Amino acid sequence: MSDNTVKPGILSGFMELLPDEQAVFDEMKRTLSEVFRSYGFVGLDTPVLERTEILLAKGGGETEKQVYRFDRGDTDITMRYDLTVPLARYVAMRYPDLSFPFKRYQIGKVYRGERSQKGRFREFYQCDIDIIGDGKLDIINEAECPSVMCNALHALGIDDFQIRINNRKILNGLFTIFGASDKKTEILRTIDKYEKIGRDNVIEGLTDLGVDKDKAGEMLDFVTFAGSNDEIIAKLESLAGKDPLFDEGVSDLKTVIGAMGAFGCDEKNYRIDLSIARGLDYYTGTVFETCFLPDPSIGSICSGGRYDDLAGYFTDRQLPGVGMSIGLTRLFYILSEKGYLNKQNAAPADVLVLPMTDDTLGAVSVSADLRKAGVRVQVYAEQKKFKKKMEYANKLGIPFVVLLGEDEIKEGKVSLKNMESGEQAMYTVEEAAELVKSTVSSKSRTKCVTVK
Amino acid sequence: MSDNTVKPGILSGFMELLPDEQAVFDEMKRTLSEVFRSYGFVGLDTPVLERTEILLAKGGGETEKQVYRFDRGDTDITMRYDLTVPLARYVAMRYPDLSFPFKRYQIGKVYRGERSQKGRFREFYQCDIDIIGDGKLDIINEAECPSVMCNALHALGIDDFQIRINNRKILNGLFTIFGASDKKTEILRTIDKYEKIGRDNVIEGLTDLGVDKDKAGEMLDFVTFAGSNDEIIAKLESLAGKDPLFDEGVSDLKTVIGAMGAFGCDEKNYRIDLSIARGLDYYTGTVFETCFLPDPSIGSICSGGRYDDLAGYFTDRQLPGVGMSIGLTRLFYILSEKGYLNKQNAAPADVLVLPMTDDTLGAVSVSADLRKAGVRVQVYAEQKKFKKKMEYANKLGIPFVVLLGEDEIKEGKVSLKNMESGEQAMYTVEEAAELVKSTVSSKSRTKCVTVK
Numbered sequence: 001m002s003d004n005t006v007k008p009g010i011l012s013g014f015m016e017l018l019p020d021e022q023a024v025f026d027e028m029k030r031t032l033s034e035v036f037r038s039y040g041f042v043g044l045d046t047p048v049l050e051r052t053e054i055l056l057a058k059g060g061g062e063t064e065k066q067v068y069r070f071d072r073g074d075t076d077i078t079m080r081y082d083l084t085v086p087l088a089r090y091v092a093m094r095y096p097d098l099s100f101p102f103k104r105y106q107i108g109k110v111y112r113g114e115r116s117q118k119g120r121f122r123e124f125y126q127c128d129i130d131i132i133g134d135g136k137l138d139i140i141n142e143a144e145c146p147s148v149m150c151n152a153l154h155a156l157g158i159d160d161f162q163i164r165i166n167n168r169k170i171l172n173g174l175f176t177i178f179g180a181s182d183k184k185t186e187i188l189r190t191i192d193k194y195e196k197i198g199r200d201n202v203i204e205g206l207t208d209l210g211v212d213k214d215k216a217g218e219m220l221d222f223v224t225f226a227g228s229n230d231e232i233i234a235k236l237e238s239l240a241g242k243d244p245l246f247d248e249g250v251s252d253l254k255t256v257i258g259a260m261g262a263f264g265c266d267e268k269n270y271r272i273d274l275s276i277a278r279g280l281d282y283y284t285g286t287v288f289e290t291c292f293l294p295d296p297s298i299g300s301i302c303s304g305g306r307y308d309d310l311a312g313y314f315t316d317r318q319l320p321g322v323g324m325s326i327g328l329t330r331l332f333y334i335l336s337e338k339g340y341l342n343k344q345n346a347a348p349a350d351v352l353v354l355p356m357t358d359d360t361l362g363a364v365s366v367s368a369d370l371r372k373a374g375v376r377v378q379v380y381a382e383q384k385k386f387k388k389k390m391e392y393a394n395k396l397g398i399p400f401v402v403l404l405g406e407d408e409i410k411e412g413k414v415s416l417k418n419m420e421s422g423e424q425a426m427y428t429v430e431e432a433a434e435l436v437k438s439t440v441s442s443k444s445r446t447k448c449v450t451v452k
Numbered sequence: 453m454s455d456n457t458v459k460p461g462i463l464s465g466f467m468e469l470l471p472d473e474q475a476v477f478d479e480m481k482r483t484l485s486e487v488f489r490s491y492g493f494v495g496l497d498t499p500v501l502e503r504t505e506i507l508l509a510k511g512g513g514e515t516e517k518q519v520y521r522f523d524r525g526d527t528d529i530t531m532r533y534d535l536t537v538p539l540a541r542y543v544a545m546r547y548p549d550l551s552f553p554f555k556r557y558q559i560g561k562v563y564r565g566e567r568s569q570k571g572r573f574r575e576f577y578q579c580d581i582d583i584i585g586d587g588k589l590d591i592i593n594e595a596e597c598p599s600v601m602c603n604a605l606h607a608l609g610i611d612d613f614q615i616r617i618n619n620r621k622i623l624n625g626l627f628t629i630f631g632a633s634d635k636k637t638e639i640l641r642t643i644d645k646y647e648k649i650g651r652d653n654v655i656e657g658l659t660d661l662g663v664d665k666d667k668a669g670e671m672l673d674f675v676t677f678a679g680s681n682d683e684i685i686a687k688l689e690s691l692a693g694k695d696p697l698f699d700e701g702v703s704d705l706k707t708v709i710g711a712m713g714a715f716g717c718d719e720k721n722y723r724i725d726l727s728i729a730r731g732l733d734y735y736t737g738t739v740f741e742t743c744f745l746p747d748p749s750i751g752s753i754c755s756g757g758r759y760d761d762l763a764g765y766f767t768d769r770q771l772p773g774v775g776m777s778i779g780l781t782r783l784f785y786i787l788s789e790k791g792y793l794n795k796q797n798a799a800p801a802d803v804l805v806l807p808m809t810d811d812t813l814g815a816v817s818v819s820a821d822l823r824k825a826g827v828r829v830q831v832y833a834e835q836k837k838f839k840k841k842m843e844y845a846n847k848l849g850i851p852f853v854v855l856l857g858e859d860e861i862k863e864g865k866v867s868l869k870n871m872e873s874g875e876q877a878m879y880t881v882e883e884a885a886e887l888v889k890s891t892v893s894s895k896s897r898t899k900c901v902t903v904k
Contacts, residue, residue, distance in 0.1 A: 006509045008545035008766040014499040018549050026495045038823050040801035040830025043478045047466040047575050057458045070522035093460035097470050099847045123499055140812050140833040262813045264820040314460040349492035360592050361714045368716040371490050378492025381592040395551045
């Protein structure tokens with residue numbers, strides 16, 4: 001390389017894909033959008049840059065240290081680090097122009113300057129759905145969100161997952177019932193560590209927080225009770241009448257679980273898990289995590305919950321909502337690492353047209369005709385040896401090649417070669433288009449992800 | 453508003469849309485992607501942030517003043533201000549993994565901190581297609597790019613445009629022929645102002661640059677000659693044999709113009725315009741601008757050209773290419789300002805299902821069945837008066853409402869109301885789905901843009 005060139009590279013912690021991977025990623029985004037749109041969610045696209053006082057209105061904490069922030073003239077600017085704060089700002093600002101419930105999805109890049117590590121990205125796609133009410137929001141929406149995500153994951157080809165559902169009112173009520181109503185946040189945080197640190201350490205943590213040791217054990221038995229949804233509901237109902245918040249939570253949970261089936265969600269894809277706490281201050285009702293069963297260690301692939309006050313930093317209006325989010329870049333990275341991505345449909349075209357005479361215009365015309373018939377077509381017009389041209393089709397995984405030599409031109413036909421089977425025959429352009437389309441459409445039923 | 457809230461707003465120079473506008477914008481992006489993909493272009497998605505030494509490798513000029521640039525630790529970071537430099541970096545860096553010709557499209561946000569003014573944005577979408585060769589690239593690609601864009605604009609609903617085509621070799625050759633081979637860049641720049649400042653001022657400018665006044669006039673007659681494509685070619689050929697570069701340019705131009713029809717581009721959508729110079733240093737062959745005929749004053753809506761050396765700052769490899777770009781945010785803004793956007797298909801759903809009994813689960817099940825049949829369905833589950841529910845459907849432009857009361861449930865049917873015609877009748881879910889789909893699909897043939 002000469003002295004005046006710069007070595008090309010990208011910043012560490014940024015994902016950039018090769019074309020075949022990008023094709024799968026884009027197809028995943030398209031699939032998710034289509035599912036969200038089929039439920040009446042509208043796409044939103046907020047600016048990547050916002051005033052820092054907006055994005056950090058809540059202020060403090062880890063977030064503030066991680067954001068990309070800079071001054072421009074007199075303006076203190078920050079790159080968005082999630083899609084929820086911009087949504088809150090949007091809804092508060094556009095309130096008069098919106099109809100509620102307001103259902104929006106957003107698939108967009110967010111930025112966090114975290115310490116760089118394998119599988120963690122500084123620029124990554126979040127994929128969010130939220131339903132926002134004006135003042136009130138019906139409980140049925142708390143079943144719709146996980147149902148949408150259930151459908152979305154299936155559409156991607158991810159079938160082996162379980163959405164774990166809990167309700168924060170139940171946890172908070174339970175703490176009251178078991179005489180642990182002080183330090184609820186700390187108790188939640190301790191219970192949240194159950195899977196990581198084990199029962200004994202959690203009990204020790206709870207007694208340190210002033211909970212009676214026996215009660216801590218009882219409480220833990222409760223939240224870690226493993227049974228069917230009906231068994232867990234029955235166990236919860238055994239405590240009915242002791243705390244109004246608890247009772248409300250149980251009623252909500254029953255409604256949500258009862259509605260999942262009506263939304264078309266398969267019973268094997270959701271279950272109650274009373275140990276799910278999900279974050280700390282934000283959620284007020286139903287909470288969700290999603291376990292990827294082939295590898296639970298990767299953590300939740302889709303999470304969210306109900307909140308009562310979306311935009312309190314921007315408006316006095318009460319805007320309750322429910323939302324769920326997929327960390328799409330991280331999910332893609334994991335699926336890719338594990339070899340679960342299906343690149344079978346990643347070819348940039350269905351047909352590569354090879355002109356076999358000096359005149360390329362005939363090939364161009366054929367490509368235009370095939371394209372009109374709904375086929376994705378690329379013309380290869382470069383002056384290369386035949387072998388090189390076929391290698392190009394092979395390398396890109398293009399399933400069909402059309403050869404256009406003097407014989408074909410004379411007969412007004414094309415030679416169509418199936419690159420997989422090796423079969424080759426002459427057809428009219430219309431016949432060739434039909435053959436390609438029927439073959440490709442049966443292939444394209446293959447989904448983005450194939451878990452082996 | 454209470455004291456502890458922040459007034460919600462966005463940075464000036466940033467576009468943010470309401471849901472119905474966003475629906476049209478998203479549909480435009482989807483339409484463009486689909487057209488590009490039908491020609492074998494693969495989507496790319498490069499990081500928004502790159503090392504400054506990469507993005508400003510070329511250095512200097514207006515760009516450097518406009519970029520958003522900041523330090524993070526030891527790293528000097530810049531937000532991308534176009535999609536071409538990242539493409540150059542990508543191709544140089546991923547060279548061993550790519551197949552050439554490499555055809556990519558990218559629709560992504562870029563950032564320029566320009567002085568804020570009406571219709572100019574600091575965050576905006578560029579929509580680029582490029583075909584990159586390895587060492588060489590056939591001339592036919594210089595016809596493919598404008599043909600793709602021609603098809604893309606039609607797919608959006610923009611029919612009344614003209615792609616103006618020229619070749620830089622012709623201009624450079626012409627300057628030599630007319631004895632103006634010094635200061636070619638300045639001469640180009642002066643001629644480029646023809647439409648703005650008029651003939652006399654251009655001639656004055658050219659004589660200031662040392663061109664003989666008579667020759668300046670002759671040259672200007674040449675480049676502003678208004679005739680059919682064939683007439684212009686004939687005029688150009690009258691100068692054949694005087695300069696090899698000129699002859700090459702004329703031959704190239706003939707090939708490009710001759711191939712546009714084979715690519716399916718209508719003759720009324722392109723013409724030779726010898727006064728198009730397009731930028732200054734970068735392009736080496738065919739150049740394009742696109743005039744939006746209902747309002748030429750908005751400037752070119754889609755431009756580009758052939759270049760010989762894409763990635764000279766990052767590699768010693770010769771990577772010639774041809775590309776075109778639409779400034780999508782600006783185009784959208786103009787179409788919106790002029791009332792050319794078609795929001796007829798902007799409704800978030802095809803059907804709003806209204807439960808008319810206390811139990812909403814029946815409505816949820818009906819919505820799931822309709823969705824399975826390919827209909828976009830939203831359930832309205834909030835406890836509101838009937839009138840409010842209908843207003844919601846009206847405000848969002850949802851074309852059908854399904855009512856599910858006791859009668860319907862008893863009969864296992866739904867009442868389907870066409871919100872436009874007011875007609876209402878009972879149907880099975882399957883019948884309702886078919887009726888909705890046939891009505892909506894005939895509507896959705898409407899394109900994003902309607903120029904009145």
